[in-house]
Amino acid sequence: MRVLVTRPQPQADEWVAMLQALGVDAVALPLLAIDEAPDPAALCRAREAVGRMALVMFVSPSAVERFFDGAEPALVAAFSAPDAPIAGGTGPGTHAALRRAGVPEAAIVTPSPEGGRFDSEALWQRLQSMAIGWRGRRVLIVRGEGGRDWLAETLRSAGAEVAFAEAYRRAAPRLDAPQQALLADALSRPTAHCWLLSSSEAVRQLPALAPSADWSRASALATHERIADTARSLGFGDVEQVDVTPEAVAARVRRSIQSRDPSSRP
Structure with a gap:
């Protein structure tokens, strides 16, 4: 499962590095520009x-x-x-x-x-x-x-x-070509990705980025209940609130992987 870190830069890259150090497949897809x-x-x-x-x-x-x-x-x-x-x-x-x-x-x-x-x-x-x-x-x-x-x-x-x-x-995100390809992959393979959401305003950018997307099979980790509610209102099928630490995110991702594939359990 690939985690899409949606924080603005440079925070997105910092979170990607911390999650990767914890063994998580993470990549930056900022949904806000500063x-x-x-x-x-x-x-x-x-x-x-x-x-x-x-x-x-x-x-x-x-x-x-x-x-x-x-x-x-x-x-x-x-x-x-x-x-x-x-x-x-x-x-x-x-x-x-x-x-x-x-x-x-x-x-x-x-x-x-x-x-x-x-x-x-x-x-x-x-x-x-x-x-x-x-x-x-x-x-x-x-x-x-x-x-x-x-x-x-x-x-x-x-x-x-x-x-x-x-x-x-x-401001609205300005996605380059690799980020646009990443977004397209996440939309085509929703169960292989997990959106890490840290801002309600960032979530509200998604309809403009993907106006015809079906979010019902998409999963997200939200760092606050208001953000979780915004994701649900957009149509995310699986939304869970998580603490604002890389360790908490990594632990939740591992649990999700294990629940889907029992053979991956230690």
């Missing part, structure tokens, strides 16, 4: 304001990469100051991206891996456990153009002043 920030001047102003924030929340690894890309060293240094803001994120990928950007571990807050849930609600639970008084505090949410507002509304209800920094734009 373009430049819609307003570079506004992004620069947001970077300059980091030191005045109590929390800077990054919605994805792409948000981290684009926010720090080309920024002055003072931006990273702001997360090491005595009154440094919290660098928040919703999952292990964002946590890893913050560390690669140079943000110290002590400044990072993400959902606990033991909780098994990686979203804004899980991050809010972690923040609540820190007993922070949010009234009058400033928060910056770094995201793509547009996006979900649940955490912003929750923080505002707690008295925080919330602003957004749009660090990138999500």
Whole structure:
């Protein structure tokens, strides 16, 4: 079974490498492209304001990469100051991206891996456990153009002043010839492939890429219940939610292979 990693680049290649190291036949088929920030001047102003924030929340690894890309060293240094803001994120990928950007571990807050849930609600639970008084505090949410507002509304209800920094734009995928061939193979042999889905917006690109496709025999692993619901609404016949780790994905793929072919069991 070949796993189609649909994250945007460069995350897709990173996940492919991690899954291959775990013995999974994985290949990148990004369903979203990440373009430049819609307003570079506004992004620069947001970077300059980091030191005045109590929390800077990054919605994805792409948000981290684009926010720090080309920024002055003072931006990273702001997360090491005595009154440094919290660098928040919703999952292990964002946590890893913050560390690669140079943000110290002590400044990072993400959902606990033991909780098994990686979203804004899980991050809010972690923040609540820190007993922070949010009234009058400033928060910056770094995201793509547009996006979900649940955490912003929750923080505002707690008295925080919330602003957004749009660090990138999500765009339709631009598949090259090998990727188009990969898509065609996945559509012609659905039971030989498994789609690894990490974004509802990415799932919604599929009807444009394959307008006449029958998804009833296709299987998918989704990293959140909302993504799983989006895949089911498109017509995916077999959708299962999985933790956001390569190890969890690899284990689920092995179980699927063994259920189809008992001779492959160790």
